[in-house]
Amino acid sequence: MSGGGPAGKVTIAGLAGRLGMSKASVSYALNGQPGVSEPTRARVLALAAELGWYPSSSARALSQSRSDAVGIVLARSPEEVGSESFYMNVLAGIEAVLSEHDMNLMLRMVTPSPARLDLDVYRRWAGERRVDGVIVFDSFSDDPRPPLLSGLRLPHVLVGAAGDAGPTPFGANTPVDxxxxxxxxxxxxxxxxxxxxxxxxxxxxxxxxxxxxxxxxxxxxxxxxxxxxxxxxxxxxxxxxxxxxxxxxxxxxxxxxxxxxxxxxxxxxxxxxxxxxxxxxxxxxxxxxxxxxxxxxxxxxxxxxxxxxRNTMELGRRSAALLLETIAGHQSANVAMPAGVLHARESLREAVQAAP
Missing domain, CATH: 3.40.50.2300 (Response regulator)
Incomplete structure (x- = not known):
């Protein structure tokens, strides 16, 4: 018997028909919502797993008011980001944590300009609920991004900002000494x-x-x-x-x-x-x-x-983990990075003394 839907695609309606339940009860069970007993939830999940059913990410996001995505806006050219090891390592650490939590990463690169196009991206993301939170690079003096993000009630983490930055109700920091x-x-x-x-x-x-x-x-x-x-x-x-x-x-x-x-x-x-x-x-x-x-x-x-x-990949991991904690509504707290360790190589030698 088919799970229902076009070309044998498994649907909630098909699962409900096979189980003799309402579509609402099946939906509650699949999305972890209250309204069904644990034995019923177990029956629904078991059949869904058997038939290879996975919930629609867009439907789940709507039902939970979540996008299951984290955003990063970089005011850098793609060439700069691709050639600098710092960005690649931090982004790799971020992605490693997000993938463990089945979260998506939205990366946007904008041209640096006095118009601050990155601020428009944050406003649009928040207004459209495209992301659940953002990770902010390259903090600078009188940075308008933290107050903007707090005003938008958008959780955010500053990567390696000055130690006195944060925490705030919606933001935190992974400071580097x-x-x-x-x-x-x-x-x-x-x-x-x-x-x-x-x-x-x-x-x-x-x-x-x-x-x-x-x-x-x-x-x-x-x-x-x-x-x-x-x-x-x-x-x-x-x-x-x-x-x-x-x-x-x-x-x-x-x-x-x-x-x-x-x-x-x-x-x-x-x-x-x-x-x-x-x-x-x-x-x-x-x-x-x-x-x-x-x-x-x-x-x-x-x-x-x-x-x-300086273990920049770990900096990415800690930043992503801290953001997920903030998104979950836990009290924000800065997570400091350990100091760097010197690797002395051929370029570092004793000084030649200046002539008297």
Whole structure:
């Protein structure tokens, strides 16, 4: 006997007919709603499993006022997202958790612009109930997204924002202690005799970059070191340009020449290596290089590049798990990430002392 529906497709009406029950009772049983006894629910689920029936995700979403989807809006180009290991690892961690809970991921990339097209996406998603919550990347000073999302009553988690961000009734954070990581970087340089260092950062407005710069400045001052800074956009080409700006007009061995340069990500570190080679400056003979993000690029480059291993995939997992807790109505609480661990490689060596 068929389960009902076109071409033998199993339907609720077909299940109800086979079981001699009303369609409403079958629907309640299949969707975990009250109104039927446990023995009845068991009978319905057993027949559904036997016939290979699965509930319609759209119908379930309507009945539960849930979309079973999480949204991410990135104000980055697809090329940037695809080439930067940080995003790929975090997204992989997020997807791993969502798949365990049968949740979908909606990823939207918008062109960065003063019009803030990403805000329109959040408003549309909330108005159409397209997502149950969102994960927010790249927090920056006076960021309009957290207040907007709270006003929309849309659960959200900030990935690695400054430690004082959240929690709020609808939002939380997976903070990274940038000060602790900055101490690791500066102390690694100091232990190898470096006294004048540089940091090539990402965009200055990002809260995690502001925290890194502050941490580098603070720890360098504490250890009697000096630090200079140059901003980039996280790409290899711009990292190379920022490196050139840092060493422009300075001869290796001169008092103001930075003998160690840290980079905000692996791509900028690769661009820095190229720029230093073009300038005839050897790594690590004259300059040590360190990346704030570890990746296969750092491991396979020549020389291999020292880096902070920060387990960015775990950052994605924790962010997704925290968002699901917030969506479920549990009290939001920030979930901190552990400090990064330095992987010293060929690019990190003792400083060549400046000429007297």
């Amino acid at each position: 940038q000060g602790a990581d900055a101490a690791t970087v500066v102390e690694a340089f100091h232990a190898r005799g470096h006294r004048h260092i540089a940091y090539v950062s990402g965009p200055l407005g990002l809260t995690h970059e502001a925290a890194r710069r502050a941490g580098i400045h603070s720890h360098a001052s504490r250890l009697g070191m000096t630090a200079v800074f140059s901003a980039s956009d996280y790409t290899a080409d711009d990292g190379g340009k920022a490196t050139t700006a840092v060493v422009a007009g300075l001869a290796p061995g001169s008092p103001d020449f930075p003998t160690a340069i840290a980079y905000g990500n692996d791509l900028m570190a690769m661009g820095g290596l190229r720029a230093l080679k073009r300038l005839g400056i050897s790594v690590p003979g004259q300059v040590s290089v360190l990346s704030w993000d570890d990746s296969i690029l750092c491991q396979l480059s020549s020389p291999s590049v020292a880096a902070l291993a």
